[in-house]
Amino acid sequence: MSVTFGQLLASALGAGFAQVKGEWWRATVGIGAAPALILAGLLVFCPESPRQLVSHGNHEAAKAVLLRICPTSTEEQRHAKIMSIELSLNEATQAMTEQSLWVTFKRIFTTPATGRAVLTACMVMAISQLGGFNTLM
Structure with missing residues (x-):
């Protein structure tokens, strides 16, 4: 649905800029870069995945990210989540090495x-x- 809406919006913008004289066709190309630039700018504010941090042995950073994501969670809940992630990683590693x-x-x-x-x-x-x-x- 989002892709179709984006195509519709792009067609409308393209039709609007088609009537403008000069080199304004470049604006439609430039507008296409806007979502990627916004995403790149906001990506700095996204926390690292707790699963990725645990897989690299950084448990304290994983707990900090979990606290940021779920500020009302208790220390026990965050510890249980870390243990759950470790178990999941161990099972995945074992399954990959068996076959x-x-x-x-x-x-x-x-x-x-x-x-x-x-x-x-x-x-x-x-x-x-x-x-x-x-x-x-």
Whole structure:
């Protein structure tokens, strides 16, 4: 929905700038950079992921981030969350070392539930691209 709204907005801006004489077509290209620049500017204020910090052994920074995200949490809750993250990381590491990457990748397509999900996602993307709706925009 957001992509379609963005395409509609871009078409409206493009139609508006099409009537302006001179080199104003560049404004439509420049406007496209605005969301990326805003995101890059605001990214500095995003905290690091507690999972990433725990995986690198920085438990105190992870607790500080959890406190920033959930200011009403208790010390016990933050400690429990850190332990939960550690357990999850250990399980993921163990699962990755038990099987090869190829076996894990192959399981995505051979397990019926994930196979259907992958097929559905690929079909939706193919229909989106092959449908030609963007030619109307």
